[in-house]
Amino acid sequence: MNTRNTGIILKREFKNFFTSPTGYLVIGLFLIISGWFFFSSFFLYERADMRGFFSLLPIIFAFTIPAVTMRLFSEEYRSGSFEIIGTMPVSTLDIVVGKSLAALVFVIVMILPTLSYAFFISSIGELDWGPVIGGYIGSILLAGAYVSIGVLSSSFTKNQIVAFIISAAVCLFLSLVDKMLVLIPTGLGNVLQAVSSGYHFTNISRGILDSRDLLYFLSVIFLSLQAAWIFNRDHR
Numbered sequence: 001m002n003t004r005n006t007g008i009i010l011k012r013e014f015k016n017f018f019t020s021p022t023g024y025l026v027i028g029l030f031l032i033i034s035g036w037f038f039f040s041s042f043f044l045y046e047r048a049d050m051r052g053f054f055s056l057l058p059i060i061f062a063f064t065i066p067a068v069t070m071r072l073f074s075e076e077y078r079s080g081s082f083e084i085i086g087t088m089p090v091s092t093l094d095i096v097v098g099k100s101l102a103a104l105v106f107v108i109v110m111i112l113p114t115l116s117y118a119f120f121i122s123s124i125g126e127l128d129w130g131p132v133i134g135g136y137i138g139s140i141l142l143a144g145a146y147v148s149i150g151v152l153s154s155s156f157t158k159n160q161i162v163a164f165i166i167s168a169a170v171c172l173f174l175s176l177v178d179k180m181l182v183l184i185p186t187g188l189g190n191v192l193q194a195v196s197s198g199y200h201f202t203n204i205s206r207g208i209l210d211s212r213d214l215l216y217f218l219s220v221i222f223l224s225l226q227a228a229w230i231f232n233r234d235h236r
Contacts, residue, residue: 005090009098010105013072017106022067027110030064038117050118050127054135054205058175058198061107061146066167068106069150070160072099073232077158096229100151107143111136130207138204141217145197146171148224155231174198 017023038053121127153167178196193199200213
């Protein structure tokens with residue numbers, strides 16, 4: 001991988017998010033939805049913490065991040081510009097990593113305003129910053145995992161809507177599967193818990209940094225991007 005080429009792809013793709021209303025729309029919807037659910041539960045339970053926000057984040061991410069990633073390769077295939085990129089002195093790995101990092105940076109920009117929630121809470125009560133810091137670390141890891149799944153889904157089709165549906169379905173399953181374990185036999189339940197992004201994210205959002213949770217997210221990112229690299233390499 002060429003770091004310079006990856007950086008060029010990253011900058012190009014990041015700028016593209018703001019050349020159309022889509023990027024602003026996704027950020028706006030994310031802040032409206034997350035803010036509504038957070039403050040409605042906050043004033044209802046009157047707890048000086050952000051558990052309500054972080055508990056809903058995997059589900060909100062399961063819809064917003066696929067909307068961010070759905071065009072990354074689908075649009076290139078549809079317009080034929082991927083063949084043009086293929087003639088340039090950049091590797092497929094540069095393209096996959098650059099596009100993925102651009103989407104991840106966009107998501108980080110998207111969640112940055114929510115830091116104001118923590119400062120608001122700390123101004124009216126005693127806030128335990130440990131779970132808050134853990135929650136934001138987990139948010140970046142969760143975003144990285146869902147971005148990589150979205151990049152892989154976008155590599156499968158020229159249709160952005162299909163890419164969105166595939167990615168959202170997978171991310172929503174990973175977000176919610178740990179909530180259904182009471183209905184599943186113990187042996188299978190342990191397996192599903194291990195693959196649940198919601199379960200691992202919840203652990204980190206409590207301020208507990210366990211190597212197993214970190215390994216889970218890094219593995220999802222690596223395997224998804226590896227598959228996306230192989231798939232797009234074969235199409236160059």
